[in-house]
Amino acid sequence: MESRNFHRLLFLFIGVAVVLVVTWVHIPYAPPPNATDLLDCTTNSPWCTSKNRFQSKQPAATLKYPPKPKHHHVSDTPHHPLDPLTVQELNKVRTILSSHPLFKSSPSYALHSVVLQEPDKNLVLKWNKGDPLLPRQAFVIARVKGISHLLTVDIDTREVTVHETWSASGYPTMTIEDMTSSVWAPLANPAFNRSILSRGVDLKDLACLPISLGWYGKNEEGRRLIKIQCYSSKDTANFYMRPIEGLTVLLDMDTKEVVEISDKGRKIPIPKATNTDYRYSSQTHNQQKLKLINPISIEQPEGPSFSVEDDHLVKWANWEFHVKPDPRAGVIISRAKVRDPDSGEMRNVMYKGFTSELFVPYMDPTDAWYFKTYMDAGEYGFGFQAMPLDPLNDCPRNAYYMDGVFAAGDGTPYVRSNMICVFESYAGDIGWRHSESPITGLEIIEVRPKVTLVVRMVASVANYDYIVDWEFQTDGLIRIKVGLSGILMVKGTPYENMNQMQGQENLYGTLLSENIIGVIHDHYITFYLDLDVDGPDNSFVKVNIQRQETSPGESPRRSYLKATRNVAKTEKDAQIKLKLYDPSEFHVINPTQKTRVGNPVGYKVVPGGTAASLLRHDDPPQKRGAFTNNQIWVTPYNQSEQWAGGLFVYQNQGEDTLAVWSDRDRPIENKDIVMWYTLGFHHVPCQEDFPVMPTVSSSFDLKPVNFFESNPILGIPPNVEKDLPVCKPAASS
């Protein structure tokens, strides 16, 4: 290399190192001498976002329902046994750990997870508001000198009460520091820098992503590894559309050493920046700034119908439930109860529901792509990736926002503002109706509107945005919806047009634009659903809908459908693949609670559109993602069985998945059981997905089935004119 370039490179390297030290890498391995209550957001912006940035510009006094006062959380105290650890509690944990032998003796360590250790379920079930709070404990996953440790910390007694080391495969969820320091580490490697420069990319335009490598054999075992792939961010914010194709760096995440650089893409051009930017400020052509719709808003002149008590307890219409952010699951809904219209009592529906794991395999077996088989909750932390929601666009104007309080890699608490929103939605839909037809001539028309409550979070896992909604209806139905938006992961190619393709070549996806292939991939999102229908002891019933043939002479009909109820006795009875031509309903019932006329009370899971994984079961990613081998599973409640891919997912070998647990074939009849449902998408990209994709959604429902004696919303009133607001454009007022 020329002397000038070498000096330039050296300077750049030093500069990057300085930047690394000052900005991007907050050394996670020793607590700062004077530990502050809260991470200083001005110097630690990557994981810290100030609520100020997205505050409504309108003065609070003129807003109908002003946003709650600035809330720094430093004085928060827990009110409910399931409330997440507060700032003060996280700081206590940090202090307790710093004096624990394991950490005291180590110059460096990282806390990969510091969350509430939820109390035993039977204690939580017995607890009522006003009772003393149950003992507060933290569950900590730490890595010290290359070993993963699990600790339980009793916050009240200030003791570490449990300490185990992890001996099976896999590593904990990456810390934010892991991810941000990994993307910069290759810059310390001259061979890497040469590769970048040889592709025509300036180091200042480099944007790199940390890509979980899965598990693909022995040579990847024994150390914590990550793969880095890079993009050019020149002339666009959408660097994802400008991959430096084929260049993969294998990095040791702990030593930050480059283990291997593979470059198979030297002949592949970097796609151009033209038309890739999605920022509104960058839409230069007049026609690109489309004003298609007049302003439209959901208005509630008397304010919303819901309240949030003690920061986490939501009460709306006939529902009540606890909501909390979680660094791994994103949103956790707990203690969901619905009011019985006859007795007036709140009845148990779901003890706990959350996103347990994702599985997102890409369908390209070549060198730079085969390993892209993400498990976003266990590897990256679905909640860690949840960015602040944009008021008025992510959620409508009447939304309430909830912040997340998480621990950084050294245990320092930080606030993820506006992480979850709660709002009432009215799409103009119908709750129930009946009008009499001309046949009877009765002049009856009875119609009721449908208003729902949505709890929303969005996880932006690098390129993809996952919108997760828990939507509650007054008829007792819960709809869980996943929306996909954001940016595709694309592959560079020499091709600029399909007519350049030779014969049967496999692109592994769709040519989206010149030199850009959208690679085919699947998304699976597996939900943990601990339904407790009128109490914890439930059964799982398959109501199989089958053709019944009539006997000769029995009827002019040759066939009809019959519903046969089969109670699942053990786990293997509840490993369900959905079949259009062998359909069933899937009920979780309370076998000891019956309606007045004798039907067991229950809730059923109603699938919407979905997809199933077709990979070979012995394919390494499918072993790790084996929880997608079936669409529905049921297991006996077990506090250690929460994460469908296993507790330690990163680089694990799939020995501790939901599929492994379920094959133990344990009894699940009239016991506390947990249902698991996987929502799937096959995604063959299309040009409309470029450069950012319009939201595509799918959902499934939890619907009461003989839970109520009759329609629980028979008596709700219709909308009437006098209740509607009088509105004027803001400009005219």
Place this chain on the structure above:
Amino acid sequence: MESRNFHRLLFLFIGVAVVLVVTWVHIPYAPPPNATDLLDCTTNSPWCTSKNRFQSKQPAATLKYPPKPKHHHVSDTPHHPLDPLTVQELNKVRTILSSHPLFKSSPSYALHSVVLQEPDKNLVLKWNKGDPLLPRQAFVIARVKGISHLLTVDIDTREVTVHETWSASGYPTMTIEDMTSSVWAPLANPAFNRSILSRGVDLKDLACLPISLGWYGKNEEGRRLIKIQCYSSKDTANFYMRPIEGLTVLLDMDTKEVVEISDKGRKIPIPKATNTDYRYSSQTHNQQKLKLINPISIEQPEGPSFSVEDDHLVKWANWEFHVKPDPRAGVIISRAKVRDPDSGEMRNVMYKGFTSELFVPYMDPTDAWYFKTYMDAGEYGFGFQAMPLDPLNDCPRNAYYMDGVFAAGDGTPYVRSNMICVFESYAGDIGWRHSESPITGLEIIEVRPKVTLVVRMVASVANYDYIVDWEFQTDGLIRIKVGLSGILMVKGTPYENMNQMQGQENLYGTLLSENIIGVIHDHYITFYLDLDVDGPDNSFVKVNIQRQETSPGESPRRSYLKATRNVAKTEKDAQIKLKLYDPSEFHVINPTQKTRVGNPVGYKVVPGGTAASLLRHDDPPQKRGAFTNNQIWVTPYNQSEQWAGGLFVYQNQGEDTLAVWSDRDRPIENKDIVMWYTLGFHHVPCQEDFPVMPTVSSSFDLKPVNFFESNPILGIPPNVEKDLPVCKPAASS
């Protein structure tokens, strides 16, 4: 019978006859001497509903967007070749027919259908606003002396240009008069009246329904028959919950003679009226009138973004399409085009889309139930059964209402007010988004709201309410959604509790309340979708997603998914059963139109949750409903192939269904083709469905796939505070 009862009965009979003459039966068999423009609604209420009844109570001046002025339609003229026949045109047809030999010579006849005979598609495609209107023709189905006739009437030349008689099986859609006169006819039969009285029901409390009997063998052939079953309407508006179980009257619809009375239910009590009423005025208990939700409204301070030109042409955002009511299909969407953001041109998407047929088989083979296998469009007229929508509850406040103008049995036009509504919907959902995560540290958040346009109609076919929505999105997607609400068809039973059941007895459904069984049934709604993607000549492509195994040593991956495109050459290539474990995408492409990078432009059908018919193919109802043998079909465009169950469905034998056409295996590659999609529901009733069911919905999407060069809504703006309205409760203003 005692003398007093006999006299009472005779008096009642005479009274009923008088009522029949005056109110319920508008003799359809001869035109009134002085034919008025419009049916007099005060004497003909069964099929005629005045718009006044549901007018907004608020004075028009204070409404932001006042309802359009009272519109009696008598002066309407057509503006578009596809506009439905106007009042004036219907009257012209009636006059033309009355002087035609066929009708002139007959003392009585009935017009079962008088609708626009749509001009040839190629003429409609060439027509532009400003061109002379294409010749207006009516298509008439009439029954004269027991024969079904098909006539084409040229309205301009005042000539009958085509006249055929129908020789295959089946009868036309019933007229309203058929239905209303049939339900009263049994009262003229003493044996019937005795049966009713013996069940303890007063004749004044009788409510009867006309039930299509399907086709179940030779002894039902040769005459037009109907089955009547009755209910007690004492003490409730919800007579459906009080069946006089097991009593079935077979009636000749033309002679009104009772052919047979079957009573298998003498030991079955009539369920009580308690808790069956659904009217708001009848909700007596305080707790039954639930005020769960604060008022909520969709507001548009600058008014809606859509316009309706010439009564039928909707223009919204980047969409334009023609909407019209139809007595058989309900709603017909035609000439749907979307604006290309690059060229600014309107591009063809769909020539015509509508509900072609329904199939609703009940799953009980016993005497009073086996024949309940409805085909609601062809038997009852899906549009005929569409009742006026309730403003503020069926549709939100910003909705536009469109009336239907139909012909009564004698050809007299009448208005079905508020039959269709059009409104913009904002549920608080996200159109597209991307925010950068902590990994990259870029502070970017771009979010755009999702606003849609809904075209809605509700058909109340006796007990059931079908909500059909065509929902348009600015990203080019069309969602077709069917919601089920209304009242179940139930069966009386001696049982009051499940613990009274002996062993393995088959209830054929669920015990919903004392003495009431909700019988299991399916719903299938088949849609006709004449997509014309950038023009009429299209191909149907199955993009099959299959597992590909890697060769030894090829990759650390053992498997991945590959998408293989298979162009359907003939109809048998496009008889599709959806399979979760053998998935495909289903594209309608224009093989001669490619994007800049060479992908064929297309739209794909994306199924949501659905169901498939499991009945034996040789079961009589399944022969008639054979269009549900597959979920997707594709046929070559043929103007005579519109109704999936055949043109004449009532009592037909299934010789002219979509399945029969498709088995002709005609070429469908690079031709004008039509896609058929069937949305299905298996309905095992539950107590929540009693006494009226909360809405259950399912949908499917038509989504652009490489239709646009890139995301068509990249450039839309986000919501900003200044555009939101300032609202106050009406009471305070």
